[in-house]
Amino acid sequence: EITGLPVGVTYTVTEQEANQDGYTTTSAGETGTIPDGGTTVTFVNNKPAPESKTGSLTISKTVTGEGDKTKDFHFTVTFDPADFDASKVVITKNGEPTDLTITGGKLEFDLKDGESVTVSGLPEGAAYTVTEDDYTSEGYTSSSTGATGVIPADGTAKAEFTNDKPAPKTGSLTVSKIVTGDGSDKTKDFHFTVTFDPADFDTSKVEITKNGQPTDLTITGGKLEFDLKDGESVTITGLPEGTAYTVTEDDYTSEGYTTTSAGETGTISDGEAKAIFVNNKPAPESKTGSLRISKTVTGIGDKNKDFHFTVTFNPANFDTSKVEITKNGKPTDLKITGGKLEFDLKDGESLTITGLLVGIAYTVTEDDYTSEGYTTTSAGETGTIPDGGTTVTFANDKPAPKTGSLTVSKTVTGVGDKTKDFHFTVTFDPADFDASKVTITKDGEPTDLTITGGKLEFTLKDGEKVEITGLPVGVTYTVTEQEANQDGYTTTSAGETGTIPDGGTTVTFVNNKPAPESKTGSLTISKTVTGEGDKTKDFHFTVTFDPADFDASKVQITKNGEPTDLTITGGKLEFTLKDGEKVEITGLPVGVTYTVTEQEANQDGYTTTSAGETGTIPDGGATVTFVNDKPTPPPSSTPTTPPPTTEPTTPPPPSSTPGDTPKTGDGSLLGLWVMLAVCSMSCAVWTGLSVAKAVPKKNRHH
Numbered sequence: 263e264i265t266g267l268p269v270g271v272t273y274t275v276t277e278q279e280a281n282q283d284g285y286t287t288t289s290a291g292e293t294g295t296i297p298d299g300g301t302t303v304t305f306v307n308n309k310p311a312p313e314s315k316t317g318s319l320t321i322s323k324t325v326t327g328e329g330d331k332t333k334d335f336h337f338t339v340t341f342d343p344a345d346f347d348a349s350k351v352v353i354t355k356n357g358e359p360t361d362l363t364i365t366g367g368k369l370e371f372d373l374k375d376g377e378s379v380t381v382s383g384l385p386e387g388a389a390y391t392v393t394e395d396d397y398t399s400e401g402y403t404s405s406s407t408g409a410t411g412v413i414p415a416d417g418t419a420k421a422e423f424t425n426d427k428p429a430p431k432t433g434s435l436t437v438s439k440i441v442t443g444d445g446s447d448k449t450k451d452f453h454f455t456v457t458f459d460p461a462d463f464d465t466s467k468v469e470i471t472k473n474g475q476p477t478d479l480t481i482t483g484g485k486l487e488f489d490l491k492d493g494e495s496v497t498i499t500g501l502p503e504g505t506a507y508t509v510t511e512d513d514y515t516s517e518g519y520t521t522t523s524a525g526e527t528g529t530i531s532d533g534e535a536k537a538i539f540v541n542n543k544p545a546p547e548s549k550t551g552s553l554r555i556s557k558t559v560t561g562i563g564d565k566n567k568d569f570h571f572t573v574t575f576n577p578a579n580f581d582t583s584k585v586e587i588t589k590n591g592k593p594t595d596l597k598i599t600g601g602k603l604e605f606d607l608k609d610g611e612s613l614t615i616t617g618l619l620v621g622i623a624y625t626v627t628e629d630d631y632t633s634e635g636y637t638t639t640s641a642g643e644t645g646t647i648p649d650g651g652t653t654v655t656f657a658n659d660k661p662a663p664k665t666g667s668l669t670v671s672k673t674v675t676g677v678g679d680k681t682k683d684f685h686f687t688v689t690f691d692p693a694d695f696d697a698s699k700v701t702i703t704k705d706g707e708p709t710d711l712t713i714t715g716g717k718l719e720f721t722l723k724d725g726e727k728v729e730i731t732g733l734p735v736g737v738t739y740t741v742t743e744q745e746a747n748q749d750g751y752t753t754t755s756a757g758e759t760g761t762i763p764d765g766g767t768t769v770t771f772v773n774n775k776p777a778p779e780s781k782t783g784s785l786t787i788s789k790t791v792t793g794e795g796d797k798t799k800d801f802h803f804t805v806t807f808d809p810a811d812f813d814a815s816k817v818q819i820t821k822n823g824e825p826t827d828l829t830i831t832g833g834k835l836e837f838t839l840k841d842g843e844k845v846e847i848t849g850l851p852v853g854v855t856y857t858v859t860e861q862e863a864n865q866d867g868y869t870t871t872s873a874g875e876t877g878t879i880p881d882g883g884a885t886v887t888f889v890n891d892k893p894t895p896p897p898s899s900t901p902t903t904p905p906p907t908t909e910p911t912t913p914p915p916p917s918s919t920p921g922d923t924p925k926t927g928d929g930s931l932l933g934l935w936v937m938l939a940v941c942s943m944s945c946a947v948w949t950g951l952s953v954a955k956a957v958p959k960k961n962r963h964h
Contacts, residue, residue, distance in 0.1 A: 265300075267296045268296065269296055269297065269298045270295060270296065271295065271296045272293070272294070272295050272296075273293065273294060273295075273296065274292065274293045275289075275292045275293070275303045275305075276292070277289070277305050277307075279307075280305075280307075283309075284309050285307040285308065285309045286307070286308045286309075287305060287306070287307050287308075288305075288306045288308075289303065289304060289305045289306070290303070290304045291303040291304065292305075314385065314386070315386040315415040315416060316350075316382070316383050316384055316385060316386060316413075316415070316416075317382075317384055317386055317413040317414045317415055317416060317417050317418065317419065318380055318381060318382040318383075318384060318413075318417070318418040318419070319339070319380070319381045319384060319390055319392075319413060319418065319419045319420075319421065320378055320379070320380045320381075320418055320419070320420050320421070321337060321339065321373070321378060321379050321380075321381075321392055321420075321421045321422075321423070322373070322377070322378040322420070322421070322422050322423070323335055323373035323374065323375060323376070323377055323378070323423050323424075323425070324375060324376070324422070324423070324424045324425070325374075325375035325424075325425050325426075325427070326424060326425070326426040326427075327426045327427040327428045327429060328401075328427045328428065328429045328430075329375070329402060329425055329426065329427035330427075331374065331375035331376070332374060332375075333374060333375075334372035334373070334374055335372060335373055335374070335394055335395065335397065335423070335425060336370070336371075336372050336394065336395040337370065337371055337372070337373060337379075337392060337393070337394050337395075337423075338368060338369070338370050338392075338393050339368065339369040339370075339381070339390055339391070339392050340367060340368055340390065340391045340393075341364065341367045341368070341369075341384070341388050341389065341390050342367065342388065342389040342390075342391075343367070343388065344366055344367020344368075345367065346367075346384075346385045346388060347385075348363070348364040350383045351364055351381060351382070351383040351384060352381075352382045352383050353369070353379065353380070353381050353382075354379070354380050354382075355371070355377065355378070355379050355380075356377055356378060357380075360379075362379070364381075369381065373423075380418075384413040385413065386413055386414065386415040387412055387413060387415075388412065388413045389410075389411070389412050389413075390410065390411060390412070390413065390419070390421075391409065391410045392406070392408075392409045392410070392421040392423075393409070394406070394423055394425075397425060400427075401427045401428075402425045402426065402427050403425070403426045403427075403428075404423065404424070404425050404426075405423075405424050405426070406421065406422060406423045406424070407420075407421070407422045408420045408421040408422060409421050409423070430502045430503060431502075431503035431532050432467075432499070432500050432501055432502055432503060432530075432532075433501055433503055433530040433531050433532055433533055433534065433535065434497060434498060434499040434500075434501060434530075434533075434534045434535065435456070435497070435498045435501060435507055435509075435530065435534070435535045435536075435537065436495055436496070436497040436498075436534060436535070436536050436537070437454060437456065437490070437495060437496050437497075437509050437536075437537045437538075437539070438490070438494070438495035438536070438537070438538050438539070439452055439490035439491065439492060439493070439494050439495065439539055439541070440492060440493070440538065440539070440540045440541070441491070441492035441493075441540075441541050441542075441543075442540060442541070442542040442543075443542040443543040443544045443545070444543075444544060444545035445518060445543040445544050445545045445621055446492075446519065446541065446542065446543035447543075447576050447577070447623050448491065448492035448493075449491055449492075449576065450491060450492075450576070450623065451489035451490070451491055452489065452490055452491070452511055452512065452514065452539070452541060453487070453488075453489050453511065453512040454487065454488055454489070454490060454496075454509060454510070454511050454512075454539075455485060455486070455487050455509075455510050456485065456486040456487075456498070456507055456508070456509050456510075457484060457485055457507065457508045457510075458481065458484045458485070458486075458501070458505050458506070458507050459484065459505070459506040459507075459508075460484070460505070461483055461484020461485075462484065463484075463501075463502045463505060464502075465480070465481045467500045468481060468498060468499065468500040468501060469498075469499045469500055470486070470496065470497070470498050470499075471496070471497050471499075472488070472494065472495070472496050472497075473494055473495060474497075477496075479496070481498075486498065490539075501530045502530065503530055503531060503532055504529060504530065505529065505530045506527075506528070506529050506530075507527065507528060507529070507530065507535070508526065508527045509523075509525075509526045509527070509537040509539075510526070511523070511539050511541075514541060516646075517543070517623070517645075517646045518543045518544075518621055518646065519541045519542065519543045520541070520542050520543070521539060521540070521541050521542075522539075522540045522542075523537065523538065523539045523540070524536075524537070524538045525537040525538060526539070543621075548619060548620075549619070549620035549649050550584070550616070550617050550618055550619055550620060550647075551618055551619075551620050551647040551648050551649055551650055551651050551652065552614055552615060552616040552617075552618065552647075552650075552651035552652070553573070553614070553615045553618055553624060553626075553647060553651070553652060553653075553654065554612055554613070554614045554615075554651065554652070554653045554654065555571060555573070555607070555612060555613050555614075555626055555653075555654045555655075555656070556607075556611070556612040556653065556654070556655050556656070557569060557607035557608065557609060557610070557611050557612065557656050557657075557658070558609060558610070558655070558656070558657040558658070559608075559609035559657075559658050559659075559660070560657060560658070560659040560660075561659045561660040561661045561662065562660050562661070562662050563609070563636060563658055563659065563660035564660075565608065565609035565610070566608060566609075567608065567609075568606035568607070568608055569606060569607055569608070569628055569629065569631065569656070569658060570604065570605075570606050570628070570629040571604065571605055571606070571607060571613075571626060571627070571628050571629075571656075572602060572603070572604050572626070572627050572628075573598075573602065573603040573604075573615070573624055573625070573626050573627075574601060574602050574624065574625045574627070575598065575601045575602070575603075575618075575622050575623070575624050576601065576622065576623040576624075576625075577601070577622070578600055578601020578602070579601065580601075580618075580619050580622055581619070582597070582598045582617075584617040585598060585615060585616065585617040585618060586615075586616045586617055587603070587613065587614070587615050587616075588613070588614050588616075589605070589607075589611065589612070589613050589614075590611055590612060591614075594613075596613075598615075603615065607656075616651075618647045619647065620646075620647050620648060620649045621646055621647065622646065622647045623644075623645070623646050623647075624644070624645060624646070624647060625643065625644045626640070626643045626644070626654045626656075627643070628640070628656050628658075631658060634660070635660045635661075635663075636658045636659065636660050637658070637659050637660075637661070638656060638657070638658050638659075639656075639657050639659070640654065640655060640656045640657070641654070641655045642654040642655065643656070663734045663735065664734070664735040664764050665699075665731070665732045665733055665734060665735060665762075666733055666735050666762040666763050666764055666765055666766050666767065667729060667730060667731040667732075667733065667762075667765075667766035667767070668688070668729070668730045668733055668739060668762060668766070668767055668768075668769065669727055669728070669729045669730075669766065669767070669768045669769065670686060670688065670722070670727060670728050670729075670730075670741055670768075670769045670770075670771070671722070671726070671727035671768065671769070671770050671771070672684055672722035672723065672724060672725070672726050672727065672771050672773075673724060673725065673770070673771070673772045673773070674723075674724035674772075674773050674774075674775070675772060675773070675774040675775075676774045676775040676776045676777060677775050677776070677777045678724070678751060678773055678774065678775035679775075680723065680724035680725070681723060681724075682723060682724075683721035683722070683723060684721060684722055684723070684743055684744070684745050684771070684773065685719065685720075685721050685743070685744035685745060686719065686720055686721065686722060686728075686741060686742070686743050686744070686771075687717060687718070687719050687741070687742050687744070688713075688717065688718040688719075688730070688739055688740070688741050689716060689717050689739065689740045689742075690713065690716045690717070690718075690733075690737050690738070690739050691716065691737065691738045691739075691740075692716070692737065693715055693716020693717070694716070695716075695733075695734050695737055696734075697712070697713040699732045700713055700730060700731065700732040700733060701730075701731045701732050702718070702720075702728065702729070702730050702731075703728070703729050703731075704720070704726065704727070704728050704729075705726055705727060706729075709728075711728070713730075718730065722771075731766075733762045734762065735762055735763065735764045736761060736762065737761070737762045738759070738760070738761050738762075739759065739760060739761075739762065740758065740759045741755070741758045741759070741769045741771075742758070743755070743771055743773075745773075746771075746773075749775075750775050750776075751773040751774065751775045752773070752774045752775075752776075753771060753772070753773050753774075754771075754772045754774070755769065755770060755771045755772070756769065756770045757769040757770065758771075780851050780852070781851075781852040781881050782816075782848070782849045782850055782851060782852060782879075783850055783852050783879040783880050783881055783882055783883055783884065784846060784847060784848040784849075784850065784879075784882075784883035784884070785805070785846070785847045785850055785856060785879060785883070785884050785885075785886065786844055786845070786846045786847075786883065786884070786885045786886065787803060787805070787839065787844060787845050787858055787885075787886045787887075787888070788839070788843070788844035788885070788886070788887050788888070789801055789839035789840065789841060789842070789843050789844065789888050789890075790841060790842070790887070790888070790889045790890070791840075791841035791889075791890050791891075791892070792889060792890070792891040792892070793891045793892040793893050793894060794892045794893065794894050794895070795841070795868060795890050795891065795892035796892075797840065797841035797842070798840060798841075799840060799841075800838035800839070800840060801838060801839050801840070801860055801861070801862050801888070801890065802836070802837075802838050802860070802861035802862060803836065803837055803838065803839060803845075803858060803859070803860055803861070803888075804834060804835070804836050804858070804859050804861070805834065805835040805836075805847070805856055805857070805858050806833060806834055806856065806857045806859075807830065807833045807834070807835075807850075807854050807855070807856050808833065808854065808855045808856075809833070809854065810832055810833020810834075811833070812833075812850075812851050812854055813851075814829070814830040816849045817830055817847060817848070817849040817850060818847075818848045818849055819835070819837075819845065819846070819847050819848075820845070820846050820848075821837070821843065821844070821845050821846075822843055822844060823846075826845075828845070830847075835847065839888075850879045851879065852879055852880065852881050853878060853879065854878070854879045855876075855877070855878050855879075856876065856877060856878070856879065856884075857875065857876045858872075858875045858876070858886045858888075859875070860872070860888055860890075862890075863888075863890075866892075867892050867893075868890040868891065868892050869890070869891045869892075869893075870888065870889070870890050870891075871888075871889045871891070872886065872887060872888045872889070873886070873887045874886040874887065875888075
């Protein structure tokens with residue numbers, strides 16, 4: 263602030279750094295004249311924030327060698343500084359949006375072979391470090407480029423990670439068999455087991471051949487089992503280098519073999535390991551023994567059935583001249599030919615072969631009877647003839663087949679005839695099963711129904727059922743009803759086709775016959791009182807309907823056109839009517855019969871007549887009328903005592919004399935005439951009353 267300047271002096275203010283170094287300079291009042299008082303000059307320098315540039319970072323994964331290309335590898339990216347604005351950062355995986363977020367300057371994610379994550383919108387100059395979890399314990403070797411760096415402006419930094427898992431070195435193992443000695447069987451299978459340690463190595467690339475040919479042998483749980491004859495070998499390739507192995511052969515000393523071996527244990531190296539087994543069996547001494555084969559049939563098997571057997575001897579060319587063959591202790595003409603013997607045995611039978619050279623190998627086989635339901639178990643069926651004898655047992659069991667039941671039930675609803683017989687047919691497949699053990703009951707009672715040709719026919723009424731037990735499990739069935747959806751019935755069923763289970767199943771048939779659409783009519787009862795009857799008197803009426811159980815819920819009853827609370831109960835309706843009143847009943851089912859009775863009919867001097875009091879409700883309406891008449895009583899008078907004479911005195915005939923004719927206005931004979939008329943009327947009334955008392959009342963109610 264400069265004070266004391268002379269008024270009128272001009273001034274100019276300039277700024278040396280105006281509009282330099284990124285500043286924009288604006289000013290006001292920078293030139294002028296000093297006024298009387300003072301003036302102000304303002305300068306404003308603005309330097310906008312520099313435009314923020316961004317870049318991207320892409321992290322990619324490659325798996326090589328024997329590595330698992332579906333495996334997730336875990337990554338962490340650390341940014342510095344950590345507190346940059348991450349709100350505008352976009353993170354995609356394989357080009358697709360993700361819900362990954364940077365928190366506290368860190369980002370974590372997983373990548374498989376061929377996948378990548380791109381983080382865009384990162385501040386230019388931000389430092390990053392990408393690390394991957396350590397997978398060396400799983401055999402991976404990791405290499406990377408661009409794992410650390412700085413985010414470039416308008417560009418993409420790349421961090422590429424490669425995990426390599428080299429294929430392990432492998433070797434092979436060959437197990438071979440040599441059989442020596444005159445007593446040995448060079449066609450015999452000798453059983454071997456190879457055990458590997460560790461047991462959990464990858465066997466997917468192991469190949470196993472026998473005599474140079476592929477096999478379906480597999481290593482399971484670190485073990486391999488197989489058989490070898492003389493001169494045969496098994497070679498296992500692709501075994502991991504360093505795997506330990508042990509080869510063992512079953513013990514055949516009881517059969518006269520002596521076993522020697524070489525290389526039976528060792529470690530797989532980058533090459534071929536060999537295990538050789540030699541089995542020697544010298545020629546046997548010429549001792550003899552016996553072979554006995556016995557047969558047992560159990561369950562429901564046919565004990566009279568012949569089961570066919572074959573005994574094969576090895577060597578086949580031994581001397582059979584001293585061999586004897588008996589069946590059930592009796593000689594036979596059976597012979598061993600070409601080292602084979604064939605024969606049949608029933609349940610409880612046995613065959614004994616004596617004079618067999620000790621050391622000869624034998625195999626007893628029985629034909630396959632599984633298709634007939636037999637399960638065969640045997641003991642000693644293969645072996646070597648000992649000094650003495652040996653026994654082979656064969657047992658054929660035929661278990662009773664599993665059975666189930668089939669229940670067919672019938673229900674009739676609506677207005678259907680619950681006494682009607684509905685005809686059913688059950689068809690079974692296969693049709694030729696044994697029906698002799700099937701039991702058929704109806705409502706729990708035995709029947710004489712039978713299944714013939716795979717079919718069963720029967721009838722059922724409402725509420726009845728047929729139960730078929732003892733059906734073989736697995737037999738299919740179809741149940742049909744002859745009358746289904748006929749005669750106004752709608753038939754629904756459940757379980758009508760299926761397979762007999764171990765237990766039972768139920769088939770239900772429901773035939774519904776809805777009530778026909780009911781037409782309705784009305785009934786009107788009216789009352790009339792005539793004569794001297796009391797027109798204010800209540801006369802009691804009862805209407806009786808038949809049948810009584812019709813649906814009265816839709817019936818409406820009015821009296822003189824007004825609603826009432828009258829109801830039909832148990833097929834009856836009671837009400838009262840005065841003269842001129844009427845009751846109208848609407849909504850009555852057409853065809854219902856009715857009878858209307860009046861309690862006071864022909865009582866208390868009334869004569870009751872009616873019309874339409876019984877009938878049937880028509881399609882429209884019916885009317886019943888009741889009329890009660892009470893006649894006017896005769897005039898009341900005091901009875902006079904009749905004259906003593908039993909016959910009235912006949913007045914003398916009038917005189918024909920003209921002078922005797924009464925003249926008009928002559929009252930001398932008028933009183934007499936009046937008296938005679940009254941007496942005659944009294945006598946008539948008296949006589950009528952006497953007759954009425956003597957005759958009983960008669961109901962004239964029509």
